[in-house]
Amino acid sequence: MELTTFVQTIANSVVAGSIYSTVAVGLALAFGVMQMANHAHGEFFMLGSYVVYVFYALAGMPFPLAVLAAIPTIAALGLLTERFIFRPTRGNVMAGFMATAGLTWILQTAAGRIWGLGFMKMIPTPYMGSANIAGAQIGLQRVLIVPAAGLLLGFYGSSCIGSGWARPCAPVLKTRMPLPCKGSALTK
Amino acid sequence: MKKERLSGLFLRILLSMALIVVFSVTSGTNAQSAEKTINIGFLAALSGPDAGWGLPGLTGNQIFIDRVNAEGGLLVGGKRYKLKMYAFDDEATGSKALQGAKQLVLEHDVKFISAIGGNPADATHPYLTKKKVFYATLISTDIMPDRPYLIGGGDVTPRIDMLRPLYHRINNPELKRWAVTSQDDTIGKTCQAWEVGSAIAEGWDVVYDKHFSGETEDFAPVVTAILATKPDVVSLNLTYPSYVTLIIEQLYLQGFKGIISGNYIDTESVLQKVPAEYMELTRSTNSFPLFDDPWWGEPSWQHEFIKEWNAKYGPGTPGDVHRKITGIDWDHVIMLKVWAHGAQLAGTFDPDKILEALRAAKSIPTILGPAVMYGKEMWGIDNMVSPPVPIAEVKADCKCKRIQAHFKFEQWFESRKDTIIKVVKEKGQFWDQRK
Numbered sequence: 001m002e003l004t005t006f007v008q009t010i011a012n013s014v015v016a017g018s019i020y021s022t023v024a025v026g027l028a029l030a031f032g033v034m035q036m037a038n039h040a041h042g043e044f045f046m047l048g049s050y051v052v053y054v055f056y057a058l059a060g061m062p063f064p065l066a067v068l069a070a071i072p073t074i075a076a077l078g079l080l081t082e083r084f085i086f087r088p089t090r091g092n093v094m095a096g097f098m099a100t101a102g103l104t105w106i107l108q109t110a111a112g113r114i115w116g117l118g119f120m121k122m123i124p125t126p127y128m129g130s131a132n133i134a135g136a137q138i139g140l141q142r143v144l145i146v147p148a149a150g151l152l153l154g155f156y157g158s159s160c161i162g163s164g165w166a167r168p169c170a171p172v173l174k175t176r177m178p179l180p181c182k183g184s185a186l187t188k
Numbered sequence: 189m190k191k192e193r194l195s196g197l198f199l200r201i202l203l204s205m206a207l208i209v210v211f212s213v214t215s216g217t218n219a220q221s222a223e224k225t226i227n228i229g230f231l232a233a234l235s236g237p238d239a240g241w242g243l244p245g246l247t248g249n250q251i252f253i254d255r256v257n258a259e260g261g262l263l264v265g266g267k268r269y270k271l272k273m274y275a276f277d278d279e280a281t282g283s284k285a286l287q288g289a290k291q292l293v294l295e296h297d298v299k300f301i302s303a304i305g306g307n308p309a310d311a312t313h314p315y316l317t318k319k320k321v322f323y324a325t326l327i328s329t330d331i332m333p334d335r336p337y338l339i340g341g342g343d344v345t346p347r348i349d350m351l352r353p354l355y356h357r358i359n360n361p362e363l364k365r366w367a368v369t370s371q372d373d374t375i376g377k378t379c380q381a382w383e384v385g386s387a388i389a390e391g392w393d394v395v396y397d398k399h400f401s402g403e404t405e406d407f408a409p410v411v412t413a414i415l416a417t418k419p420d421v422v423s424l425n426l427t428y429p430s431y432v433t434l435i436i437e438q439l440y441l442q443g444f445k446g447i448i449s450g451n452y453i454d455t456e457s458v459l460q461k462v463p464a465e466y467m468e469l470t471r472s473t474n475s476f477p478l479f480d481d482p483w484w485g486e487p488s489w490q491h492e493f494i495k496e497w498n499a500k501y502g503p504g505t506p507g508d509v510h511r512k513i514t515g516i517d518w519d520h521v522i523m524l525k526v527w528a529h530g531a532q533l534a535g536t537f538d539p540d541k542i543l544e545a546l547r548a549a550k551s552i553p554t555i556l557g558p559a560v561m562y563g564k565e566m567w568g569i570d571n572m573v574s575p576p577v578p579i580a581e582v583k584a585d586c587k588c589k590r591i592q593a594h595f596k597f598e599q600w601f602e603s604r605k606d607t608i609i610k611v612v613k614e615k616g617q618f619w620d621q622r623k
C-alpha cells in the first residue's frame with residue numbers, strides 16, 4: 001500500500017470513528033449513567049439532521065446556526081421522553097426500552113409523513129472543498145466532526161455528568177434514580 | 189270494466205318490460221364502458237436509495253396516459269380504450285414487489301407493469317408469467333427465456349454500460365486504466381459483468397472491479413480503495429442514483445482528476461455537492477440526456493414533453509414535484525409507448541400477439557429513435573427493444589447534460605460479442621448461470 005493511500009485510510013477511519021463516537025457518547029450517557037435504554041436513540045439523531053435540513057436547506061439559515069438550533073430542539077425532545085416515558089418506567093429498564101421502541105416507530109412515521117419518503121434530500125454542501133492533512137484529502141465538512149467528537153468525548157470522560165458521575169456523583173444518582181428491578185437486564 | 193282492468197294490467201306489464209329493457213341496456217353500457225379502461229401498473233421503488241430510478245417515472249407515464257385519454261383513448265382493434273395507472277412502492281425488495289404484483293393484478297387487473305427490475309423482477313416473474321402480464325424492466329439483464337412477458341431495453345441499461353468504454357476509447361485513446369464499481373445486488377453484479385467484458389473488448393485494463401454493500405453510508409473508504417489503483421476512468425456502472433452523488437462527492441474531495449462515467453448521473457443532486465466545473469473537467473458522462481437539449485431539434489417529441497412536464501409538474505403548478513425534470517421522468521414511458529404501439533399493431537391486448545407484432549416489426553418507433561427487438565445472444569430471447577443509445581456529458585456553462593454521441597448497439601456488439609460473453613460467463617452472470 002502506498003503512503004498516500006495509507007494516510008487517507010487512517011484519515012477516513014478517524015472521521016468514521018468520530019461520527020460513531022458522537023452516537024456512542026449519547027448512548028453511554030443515557031444508558032451507562034442514567035440507566036435509560038433509549039431504543040429511539042438513532043431517531044433522535046435523525047430528527048437532529050432534519051432540524052438542520054429545515055433551518056439550513058429550506059429556511060436558508062447559516063449552517064452553524066442551524067446546527068446550534070438542533071441542540072435545544074433535540075434536548076427538548078429528550079426532556080419530554082424522560083418525563084413521559086422514562087420517569088413512569090423508572091426502575092424497569094426493559095419497560096423503558098420497549099416504550100421507546102414504540103417511540104422509534106412514531107418518530108420514523110412522523111418524519112416520513114412530514115418530510116416525505118422518496119429521494120434523498122438535496123442539501124447543498126455548506127463547506128465545499130477539502131483540506132490536505134498530512135497528504136490525506138478530507139472534506140471540510142467531515143473535518144468538523146473530529147474536534148466535535150473530541151469535545152464530546154472529553155466532556156464525557158472528565159465531567160461530573162460524564163463518567164465522573166459514577167464516582168463523585170454517585171450519591172446524587174442513588175437519591176434520584178432507584179435501582180433497577182430484580183431480574184432486569186442491569187442486575188444480571 | 190273487466191276489459192279496462194285487463195288493458196291496465198297489460199300496460200303495467202308493458203311498462204315493467206320496458207323498464208327491464210332500459211335497465212339491461214344501461215347496465216350493458218356501464219359494463220362496456222368499464223371494459224374500455226385498461227389499467228397499467230407502476231411497480232418500483234418509490235422510496236429509499238433506489239427511488240431515483242422509480243419515483244420520477246410516474247410523471248412521464250402519467251403524461252402519456254393523459255395524452256392518450258385526451259384523444260379519447262388508445263385505438264386498438266378499432267376501439268378506443270382509456271388508460272389508468274396504479275402505483276405500488278416495492279422498495280427495491282423482492283417480497284414487497286411480489287406483494288405489489290399480486291395487488292396490481294388481482295385488484296386492478298393491470299395488463300402492463302412499469303418496473304426497475306433486478307431483485308423485484310426475480311421475485312415477481314413466476315407469478316406475472318403465469319398471469320401473462322407484461323413487466324417492462326429498466327434493466328435488460330432481467331430478460332430470460334422463461335420470462336416471456338418480461339421486456340426491456342427502452343432504458344439503455346446495460347447497453348450504455350457496454351458502450352461507455354467505446355465512447356471513452358474513441359475520445360481518449362491514450363488512457364488505459366478502467367475502474368468500475370456498483371452495489372452488490374442483482375442489477376449491480378449483472379450489469380457490471382457486461383461492462384467489464386466490454387471494457388476488456390475495447391482494450392482497457394480493468395484495474396478495479398468490485399462491489400460495495402448496498403447498505404454503505406460512508407463512501408470515503410470505497411473511493412480511497414478505487415483511487416489506490418490509479419484509474420484513468422472511474423465508472424459507477426449501475427450504482428443507485430443517491431449513491432452516485434455521494435461517490436462523486438468523494439472523488440472530488442479526494443482529488444480525482446480523471447474521467448467519471450456512469451449509467452445515470454442526476455446533475456441537479458450532484459451539483460449540490462461538487463462544482464459544475466469539476467463535473468466538466470472530469471467529463472462526467474452518462475446516458476440520460478435532458479429533453480431540453482437542443483440536440484433533439486425543433487419541433488421534437490422531447491421538447492413538447494418537457495413543456496408539458498413543466499406545465500404539469502413544474503414550480504407553482506398544482507402537481508409541483510419540487511424538483512427539476514430528470515432523465516428518469518421519461519425513462520419508463522419508453523416501454524409503455526412500445527407496449528401501446530404493440531397493442532395497436534396487434535389489434536388486441538393479448539400479450540402473445542403483442543410480442544409477435546413487435547418482433548415482426550422492422551422498426552419500432554421509440555422516444556430515443558427507431559428500435560428493433562433484439563437480444564437472443566445476450567438473454568436467450570429477443571425481448572430487448574434496442575433503440576440508439578445517447579451519451580451525454582455534464583457542461584459547466586448550463587450546469588446541465590448535453591448529448592455528445594448516439595450509438596447503434598447491434599453492429600458494435602456483433603463485432604465484440606465473443607470476448608464480452610466470455611467475460612460475463614467467467615463472472616457467472618450470463619442468463620443461464622443466474623437461474
